[in-house]
Amino acid sequence: MIHITLPDGSQREYPGPVTVAEVAASIGTGLAKAALAGKVGAGEDAKVVDTSFVIDKDMPLSIVTAKDPDGLEVIRHSTAHLLAYAVKELFPDAQVTIGPVIENGFYYDFSYKRPFTPEDLVAIEKRMAELAAKDEPVVRRVLPRDEAVAYFKGIGENYKAEIIASIPSNEDVSLYREGSFEDLCRGPHVPSTGKLKFFKLMKVAGAYWRGDHRNEMLQRVYGTAWASKDDLQQYLHMLEEAEKRDHRKLGRELDLFHIDEHSPGTVFWHPKGWSLWQEVEQYMRRVYRDNGYQEVKGPQILDKTLWEKTGHWDKYRENMFTTESEKRDYALKPMNCPGHILIFKQGIKSYRDLPLRYGEFGQCHRNEPTGGLHGIMRVRGFTQDDGHVFCTEDQIQPEVLAFTTLLQKVYADFGFSDIIYKVATRPEARIGSDESWDKAEAALINSLEASGCEYVISPGDGAFYGPKIEYTLKDAIGRQWQCGTIQVDFSMPERLDAEYVGEDGDRHRPVMLHRAIVGSLERFIGILIEQHAGAMPTWLAPVQAAVLNITDAQADYVREVAQKLQKAFPNQGLRVATDLRNEKITYKIREHSLQKLPYILVAGDKEKAAGAVAVRARGNKDLGVMSVDAFIELVAKDIAAKA
Numbered sequence: 001m002i003h004i005t006l007p008d009g010s011q012r013e014y015p016g017p018v019t020v021a022e023v024a025a026s027i028g029t030g031l032a033k034a035a036l037a038g039k040v041g042a043g044e045d046a047k048v049v050d051t052s053f054v055i056d057k058d059m060p061l062s063i064v065t066a067k068d069p070d071g072l073e074v075i076r077h078s079t080a081h082l083l084a085y086a087v088k089e090l091f092p093d094a095q096v097t098i099g100p101v102i103e104n105g106f107y108y109d110f111s112y113k114r115p116f117t118p119e120d121l122v123a124i125e126k127r128m129a130e131l132a133a134k135d136e137p138v139v140r141r142v143l144p145r146d147e148a149v150a151y152f153k154g155i156g157e158n159y160k161a162e163i164i165a166s167i168p169s170n171e172d173v174s175l176y177r178e179g180s181f182e183d184l185c186r187g188p189h190v191p192s193t194g195k196l197k198f199f200k201l202m203k204v205a206g207a208y209w210r211g212d213h214r215n216e217m218l219q220r221v222y223g224t225a226w227a228s229k230d231d232l233q234q235y236l237h238m239l240e241e242a243e244k245r246d247h248r249k250l251g252r253e254l255d256l257f258h259i260d261e262h263s264p265g266t267v268f269w270h271p272k273g274w275s276l277w278q279e280v281e282q283y284m285r286r287v288y289r290d291n292g293y294q295e296v297k298g299p300q301i302l303d304k305t306l307w308e309k310t311g312h313w314d315k316y317r318e319n320m321f322t323t324e325s326e327k328r329d330y331a332l333k334p335m336n337c338p339g340h341i342l343i344f345k346q347g348i349k350s351y352r353d354l355p356l357r358y359g360e361f362g363q364c365h366r367n368e369p370t371g372g373l374h375g376i377m378r379v380r381g382f383t384q385d386d387g388h389v390f391c392t393e394d395q396i397q398p399e400v401l402a403f404t405t406l407l408q409k410v411y412a413d414f415g416f417s418d419i420i421y422k423v424a425t426r427p428e429a430r431i432g433s434d435e436s437w438d439k440a441e442a443a444l445i446n447s448l449e450a451s452g453c454e455y456v457i458s459p460g461d462g463a464f465y466g467p468k469i470e471y472t473l474k475d476a477i478g479r480q481w482q483c484g485t486i487q488v489d490f491s492m493p494e495r496l497d498a499e500y501v502g503e504d505g506d507r508h509r510p511v512m513l514h515r516a517i518v519g520s521l522e523r524f525i526g527i528l529i530e531q532h533a534g535a536m537p538t539w540l541a542p543v544q545a546a547v548l549n550i551t552d553a554q555a556d557y558v559r560e561v562a563q564k565l566q567k568a569f570p571n572q573g574l575r576v577a578t579d580l581r582n583e584k585i586t587y588k589i590r591e592h593s594l595q596k597l598p599y600i601l602v603a604g605d606k607e608k609a610a611g612a613v614a615v616r617a618r619g620n621k622d623l624g625v626m627s628v629d630a631f632i633e634l635v636a637k638d639i640a641a642k643a
Helices: 020-027 029-034 069-090 118-133 145-154 158-165 229-245 247-253 271-290 304-310 337-344 393-413 434-450 521-531 552-567 585-594 605-610 628-641
Strands: 002-005 011-014 037-040 047-049 059-064 105-111 138-144 172-178 181-184 198-208 217-226 301-303 322-325 328-332 356-365 381-391 419-424 455-458 468-474 480-489 511-520 545-549 576-579 599-603 612-617 621-627
Touching: 011 020, 020 029, 020 037, 020 059, 037 069, 047 069, 059 069, 069 105, 069 118, 069 172, 069 181, 069 198, 069 217, 118 198, 138 145, 145 158, 145 172, 158 181, 198 229, 217 229, 229 247, 229 521, 247 521, 271 356, 271 381, 271 393, 271 511, 271 521, 301 304, 304 328, 304 337, 337 356, 337 381, 337 511, 381 393, 381 521, 393 419, 393 434, 393 468, 393 480, 393 511, 419 434, 434 468, 434 480, 480 521, 511 521, 545 552, 545 585, 552 576, 552 599, 552 605, 552 628, 576 585, 585 599, 599 605, 599 628, 605 612, 605 621, 612 628, 621 628
Parallel strands: 002 059, 419 455, 545 576, 545 599
Antiparallel strands: 002 011, 037 047, 037 059, 105 217, 138 172, 172 181, 198 217, 301 328, 322 328, 356 381, 381 511, 419 468, 468 480, 480 511, 599 612, 612 621
């Protein structure tokens, strides 16, 4: 007898070997129809298999449906093969290469004599739908490696043959057939093409075979696939929203910044963009000051020998910009931490000095590949709100607890309330004693629990020198951005010989906590632009109010109002623009509305005589006529609320 244990703990008995599909059918016809795959085994040994998989011994089993994350993975994997099937039907001379699942979808690379056009994508997607409607079974078979190489060479699929030839000769390979199309794949796949209903092809791009620029340029067709029509429509709507919110587009339209070919991967900030930058930086500077951080500043260029001691020269050299002077090698710093240790080492430090918190708006440079650059989100030159805490092991937990609480407030002020917390624990290759790792991991977990945060454990994803918490924020349209982090480091203080004098009079190594809240200011500002679709909260807006005249008769009054608004906020002044152009007032209002200003103030003869302004808030909200003092009170509350 075969005993199958189901997720609810119940068991089913079968007289002999049984397939996943047969188990699903024995439970109910509804489950049999919904079954996409099975998950056999438990814990780390669990694996997803086809519904045709034969269970020949006692084991746990869960039936995978479209409602499960594993089911969505199977759908996307199978839809990639459906794409290749359709391409071969329409373009028989095309050769197929690889087609993996990626975030939110899949792609497949093809070799073809001409570029695919948008019209081709429409035809391919239509053919995919037709093939899915035929509900052809997806059948797996296994061949010895050399037979598989010969098979694919025989049908003219030389790329597939090359892939298989790289597999050890003593291994078998699995192939999946649907209709007239057969492809190399480990699987699993849906039982039939009729399970694939909700997909869309997105775009075509170039990609080198095996990622090597010396090889042929292939055509990569991207697609997305989902478990339901609603899920697909929600995703497509999110993409539409993301396109509207694209920080590169808004950066041009709102005159915030530009990227120039004369300095790829770095940002040219325009006056309004730099105003936004300064608001973020000065806010974070106040966060440093109010939470016990001492702001420091390290040099941009450091000697090669320092990077050798830290290990960066061996492990990170290709990402570093280097230079030479007087026969000495230097590197532009890709990170700030070594400099902070050098500052810590100046003078004798006592246990009474700990925890010692340094913060720096440190400009870093990393030699990112051109293809990876993306507006101000992924650049080569960037500034971090970088901080390092030197502490004892006993101080890790309270420091992390305080940091998490601080991070939550900062994110809330910037408009983010949904945070995902992940604890990355020890990898196999690591330094430090198990005792130290136990203490550090427990401190991170206990600090999150004390903060009332739900978290997930990411086993083995910690750095070689210590565990970490990653803080990921979710934006207005559901996208996730990993920004904040706090990392426990046992290594760098050791490598750079940092010490403090303990209560016992002996010298000890401090623990180093690497922490960032917004991370790269460039990237965070890009996220802010997209979060708010360019309509920044009043406290962040580069221009907070524009004062417009109706005729030349109010020009001097408009200037007086602007000056009064600026003087009413003595620390920095309200950021006010005046528009005295000889244009229709409706035209001027529309132009400033497109710039997404929080407030537009209009002054005509009546307003001038009354010492007032007509106030329009963003979103075409008419707040009526009010005195200038009343507006000052209104905007002051708005700024203070950070709404």
